[in-house]
Amino acid sequence: MGEDKAQVLQQVEAALEEIRPYLKGDGGDISLIDITDDYVVKVRLEGSCDGCPLSMQTLKGGVEMVVKKSVPQITEVVAVEN
Numbered sequence: 001m002g003e004d005k006a007q008v009l010q011q012v013e014a015a016l017e018e019i020r021p022y023l024k025g026d027g028g029d030i031s032l033i034d035i036t037d038d039y040v041v042k043v044r045l046e047g048s049c050d051g052c053p054l055s056m057q058t059l060k061g062g063v064e065m066v067v068k069k070s071v072p073q074i075t076e077v078v079a080v081e082n
Contacts (some may be wrong), residue, residue: 005035006033008071012041015070019063023049025029033080041067055079 028049
């Protein structure tokens with residue numbers, strides 16, 4: 001990923017900011033942990049999102065969709081454990 005990593009990080013953070021109000025509305029939140037060299041975004045689901053039975057659906061159907069739309073080079077969004 002190299003020198004454009006900072007730019008990709010900013011774009012992903014901006015995409016997460018779009019989603020954050022919806023997560024906070026349900027008592028949750030999300031934090032960006034890392035972006036790998038092969039453009040996999042690692043996030044941590046927090047608050048009520050951590051351990052929620054619907055968290056994978058939220059992650060793949062909501063978060064990943066918005067992030068990939070905003071930053072097309074992203075290949076996947078995965079959750080890491082606390």
